[in-house]
Amino acid sequence: MDGETHIPITTFQGGVHGRVEDTGGNLRTYNGVGSEFLFNVVTNAKRDNGDLWPAYDLDSFPHLPVERKGLDLISRISSKTDAETPGYIEVNGEVVGTFDSIAANIGASDCLSEGVGACCFLVNARPADLALRKKWTGLFIDRKGNTKDAQIKMLYPLPDAHGILFFGGGHTGTVFDISDGTDNDYSDFYTHHYSKGTTGYSGFQNLHEVQTSAAVLDFTNIKNSDSVKENTYRGLHSKFVVKNSGESVADAHYVENDCMFYCRLNEDELFSTDHGTAGKEIVAETMFGRKLFAFGNFSASALSGGNEPMTADPESKGLNLATSNNAGLALHKIVSAGEKKSQFRVTVPESFGSSGSSLADYSISFFFSAKPNTGSWSSQGYGNGPVIHGIDDDGYGMGVSIETKQATASTMSVNFVARVSTGSAEYDYVSPTQTLNKDAWHHVVFVHDAGDDDGTFYVNGVALAAGTSTAAANTDNVDEGSYNAGTVADTPHLPIGIGVPTLTATGVLINNASNYTAGETKTLEVDGNTISSHFSIGDEVLTNGGDLLGIVHSIGTNTITLTTKNIVAVNNNDDLKKVSALSLSNLHGRSTNMMTIGMALHTYGATSTFYYGRDHGGGTRNAYDPIYFKGALSDVAVWNKQLSQADVTELYSARTVWD
Numbered sequence: 001m002d003g004e005t006h007i008p009i010t011t012f013q014g015g016v017h018g019r020v021e022d023t024g025g026n027l028r029t030y031n032g033v034g035s036e037f038l039f040n041v042v043t044n045a046k047r048d049n050g051d052l053w054p055a056y057d058l059d060s061f062p063h064l065p066v067e068r069k070g071l072d073l074i075s076r077i078s079s080k081t082d083a084e085t086p087g088y089i090e091v092n093g094e095v096v097g098t099f100d101s102i103a104a105n106i107g108a109s110d111c112l113s114e115g116v117g118a119c120c121f122l123v124n125a126r127p128a129d130l131a132l133r134k135k136w137t138g139l140f141i142d143r144k145g146n147t148k149d150a151q152i153k154m155l156y157p158l159p160d161a162h163g164i165l166f167f168g169g170g171h172t173g174t175v176f177d178i179s180d181g182t183d184n185d186y187s188d189f190y191t192h193h194y195s196k197g198t199t200g201y202s203g204f205q206n207l208h209e210v211q212t213s214a215a216v217l218d219f220t221n222i223k224n225s226d227s228v229k230e231n232t233y234r235g236l237h238s239k240f241v242v243k244n245s246g247e248s249v250a251d252a253h254y255v256e257n258d259c260m261f262y263c264r265l266n267e268d269e270l271f272s273t274d275h276g277t278a279g280k281e282i283v284a285e286t287m288f289g290r291k292l293f294a295f296g297n298f299s300a301s302a303l304s305g306g307n308e309p310m311t312a313d314p315e316s317k318g319l320n321l322a323t324s325n326n327a328g329l330a331l332h333k334i335v336s337a338g339e340k341k342s343q344f345r346v347t348v349p350e351s352f353g354s355s356g357s358s359l360a361d362y363s364i365s366f367f368f369s370a371k372p373n374t375g376s377w378s379s380q381g382y383g384n385g386p387v388i389h390g391i392d393d394d395g396y397g398m399g400v401s402i403e404t405k406q407a408t409a410s411t412m413s414v415n416f417v418a419r420v421s422t423g424s425a426e427y428d429y430v431s432p433t434q435t436l437n438k439d440a441w442h443h444v445v446f447v448h449d450a451g452d453d454d455g456t457f458y459v460n461g462v463a464l465a466a467g468t469s470t471a472a473a474n475t476d477n478v479d480e481g482s483y484n485a486g487t488v489a490d491t492p493h494l495p496i497g498i499g500v501p502t503l504t505a506t507g508v509l510i511n512n513a514s515n516y517t518a519g520e521t522k523t524l525e526v527d528g529n530t531i532s533s534h535f536s537i538g539d540e541v542l543t544n545g546g547d548l549l550g551i552v553h554s555i556g557t558n559t560i561t562l563t564t565k566n567i568v569a570v571n572n573n574d575d576l577k578k579v580s581a582l583s584l585s586n587l588h589g590r591s592t593n594m595m596t597i598g599m600a601l602h603t604y605g606a607t608s609t610f611y612y613g614r615d616h617g618g619g620t621r622n623a624y625d626p627i628y629f630k631g632a633l634s635d636v637a638v639w640n641k642q643l644s645q646a647d648v649t650e651l652y653s654a655r656t657v658w659d
Contacts, residue, residue, distance in 0.1 A: 046117030064125035076159035261346035266317035296327030309367040309441035328599030359450035363639040377406035383631035385613030389601035395476025396421040403610040461652035486624030499588030506534040600627035
């Protein structure tokens with residue numbers, strides 16, 4: 001039941017996913033979500049030519065022969081296993097181990113498929129704790145070196161973790177209700193209208209009295225809007241697709257979502273307050289409910305009541321950044337300000353800027369508008385600026401920006417700009433100029449082919465003609481001194497909490513003739529400048545080279561005590577450093593592993609006569625001012641694939657679908 005309409009959300013049925021038959025040719029049945037799967041080690045395991053396989057050995061032959069039914073797991077598990085993400089097993093209820101994959105062959109030799117000695121393998125099976133190596137081997141090999149029987153329980157991935165759910169009640173299907181058969185009145189506990197009186201509506205309330213174990217799914221907090229149709233705009237982002245059918249022994253059945261993250265920008269908490277210069281973490285990612293960092297004043301920024309991008313969707317809103325106060329979202333967090341380390345809060349395309357085969361295809365989709373464009377267009381433009389910008393762990397950029405200018409009283413000229421990387425250089429790919437209505441929402445998709453210096457833009461479902469690519473300054477090649485000084489044109493700094501600070505020498509010197517080795521002490525002897533004038537409790541303390549020593553726990557007259565022993569070595573007379581804002585306007589800088597919505601990370605100079613973004617300072621732009629989107633955005637998403645024309649058409653058409 002959901003907690004709003006009291007309509008049953010789902011009932012579990014008996015369909016199976018993957019192959020219809022098991023390895024023995026029997027019809028597979030669905031036995032519930034995450035059911036227990038047990039199988040045994042095979043003694044005297046044989047190849048398909050009848051020869052014996054080598055006995056299991058952790059070093060020379062670390063492949064564990066198990067019953068042939070282990071191959072059924074290929075059809076029934078829903079996560080791919082490999083050396084980096086292994087599966088987990090429990091042996092004889094004693095020791096936990098890992099395995100890389102399930103296979104019916106080792107090298108060019110196949111396993112016997114039926115009869116005595118028929119088997120398959122858990123490839124590279126080993127104890128999760130290598131300290132248990134001896135005990136682990138003893139579970140499978142006796143003192144004579146022969147294979148012993150042992151029982152294996154699959155711990156991860158669980159079989160049948162994905163069931164087929166049939167929607168009931170107000171959707172389709174059947175409705176069922178169960179009373180516990182008592183005179184108990186549950187009206188104070190359940191909000192369902194059938195709970196009144198002594199009919200005892202309780203779902204499965206008393207199962208513990210008649211059954212040794214049971215599980216109850218509580219949907220009280222699920223609302224009607226939480227269940228959306230697959231063909232709606234929101235539903236298409238949430239759709240999982242089969243990446244492998246499980247019909248091959250080479251890989252397991254598994255499903256993935258092509259949408260890596262999806263920010264609808266419609267959350268009430270986003271608009272409820274001025275998040276200020278300190279910013280606030282809020283749940284603003286729709287797919288997985290991940291927290292993002294909201295900076296600035298969003299309190300009067302919601303566009304709805306006919307001004308939203310999708311009028312068919314009752315929850316659709318637009319985020320008005322044109323009249324907001326220096327507002328944007330960070331999809332990363334700073335994990336060490338002093339070491340300039342940050343990490344993504346969301347999943348991003350794998351190594352979108354690194355060289356070689358690791359480059360990934362990706363697509364970006366969003367709605368934008370020049371709304372409310374209440375000002376004059378004679379000396380400014382709306383609907384322009386950074387939409388989404390990213391910097392990967394190699395310092396390469398990706399993202400989309402927009403520049404606009406007035407065309408007529410009701411239309412605007414628009415250039416779409418994508419920052420792309422070939423793995424060795426960065427480019428700005430600029431679309432042909434489009435003429436679009438000022439007062440409408442427009443749907444944009446950018447599709448990038450890994451390694452190319454261009455891509456394809458789609459606007460309102462239509463592919464644009466090829467644009468032009470121009471070499472761009474790599475985000476990691478801007479001279480730090482010039483960047484910090486704000487003398488590099490069109491190179492924005494960032495607000496505190498989103499950017500990283502610079503490091504400042506304090507004049508507080510290490511006073512230990514023997515130096516400090518890494519992990520030696522919590523308390524550092526120092527001299528020189530007054531400690532309390534430079535450090536406070538909770539501050540990061542860094543070496544002269546910028547490595548993190550630790551966090552200040554307390555300060556003495558000539559000592560700094562850290563929360564842990566010093567992380568790295570430090571030498572006598574080394575000048576300790578602290579983090580501080582850049583020298584201009586209390587702003588911070590950019591680093592790797594960053595991503596923002598509505599706030600610029602990349603260096604970009606607007607095309608002549610076009611306008612690009614809202615400046616932090618207002619009036620005359622300084623080279624270092626942060627740049628914010630000046631217009632409205634909604635439904636920003638990144639996809640882990642190239643969206644095809646058919647995908648784009650389906651996505652654009654879905655904006656009018658809800659019921």
